[in-house]
Amino acid sequence: MYHAVATDPNEATRALSVTPEAFAEQMAVLAELGLNPVTSAELAACWRSGRPLPGRPVLITFDDGYEGVHRHALPALAKHGFPATLFVSTGWIQGPYDTGGGLDTMLDWDQVRELAAAGVEIGGHSHSHPQLDQVSGATLRFELIHCKEIISDQLGSVPASFAYPYGYSSRRVRQAVRETGYAQALAVGNGLARRAQGPYALRRVTVRRGTDIAEFERVVQGRAIARTFAGDRVLTKGYALVRRTRRARRLVSRTGA
Template identity: 65%
Template sequence: MNHPVPILMYHAIAHCPAHATYALSVSPIAFAEQLGMLADRGHTSLTTAELARLWRTGGSLPRRPVLITFDDGYEGVHQHALPVLARYGFSATLFVSTGWLRGPYDTGGAPDTMLDWDQLRELATSGVEIGGHSHSHPQLDQLSDPVLRHEVVHCRELLAGELGRAPVSFAYPYGYSSRRVREAVRSAGFSQSFAVGNALADRRRQSPYALSRLTVRRSTGMVEFAQLIEGRSVSRIFARDRALTKGYAVLRGTHRALRKAQRIRV
């Protein structure tokens, strides 16, 4: 029950995604092939809430567990992914930025066609777990404390009000977090949260507020996908991503320190 678990991170599922989302998108055909492989290999899907409950209570995980997650709230999750999930009987978790969804709370700035609230409700009714992903999808670790709290709390309150159930899981926009961001997410009432990390989720080595996921992108072929779900060659596949992430972390910390110093001088 303590074995690491692959948590797959998808974004747009689309034939012709916008340029801004292309690299992190997956075609509907590739998505169906990937889920077909999961089914053929006997994987059992869990939502993030189910995984948290089993880890918390010491319950046994199913044989070959896998989590299927989507970030942002692209319309293709409803149009293309939902029928494939239903075909194979797989559950999934969708992390949405509430200010990017089409409807009364739309703040603009979404990079592609997003879900509307009726589609989100249909996904929830179909068994897809809905999680939080902030309100306007900012880089949370660069925000002041009041703005950070608003982004996290407002997202959770809107989802609770529109869906009748408060989300228990959160995913960090861009995968970025810090101790301050993780504390804000915990204080807002979320039970666990997800970064990127590009590693298997491991309760023995990772905080429940910094669980790792595996990026599935346009360039992910079936051989590489098989390695991801088996936990093989993960470090090699994402070696470049990890090097870039370390560099970004230093740069982001410097930017925040400079902004803080500027505010103090003013």
């Protein structure tokens, strides 16, 4: 799971960005190891149909829709003939639906179309990038449906895949994603994607600015993942508790209890 690919990202995206040079080196490692990238739609289609996946499959995904995916990542992907999946927050993409919420320089719709034409699957990532498990049912459906409609209008094809903003979901969110027509959805979880997770909770591992090439190679081979992301899991569990507490307090205040 990538976010920004940038030489000089701003502070909001720095930690979850990679340099263009690092990304190119990481793609070369995938090629050297004989890994075979597939899109999230291809993965789910194989699992559903029983068709075999290529040997040593790997997903290359990008969240949000930063401009560096077109400027820097696309040439590196094209060099190796690698497909990838880009999950866009439609309200952050430059153009008629832009809400101004993007954290750094974002793609425009012409660039998104060029990425799609080059073999990058375009999936949904909500419209305004909220924590979907914290919003009302009406807002949740708006975020999912509006995102899907905009992508369909701009690209002429309906997105099949979705990624949860911040990686957060719940049974209610996953059910809504299914009901609004997305065929599969990706979380974070910092673990390998496995069929047992089901099509609406597939895990990914985070690649960030501090990921050196040795760590990257270990992770893509499925080695030492628990140790590599142990700190992330502690923080995630802690923040999840804080979020549940805040949500409970909001519900209490609304009911006047």
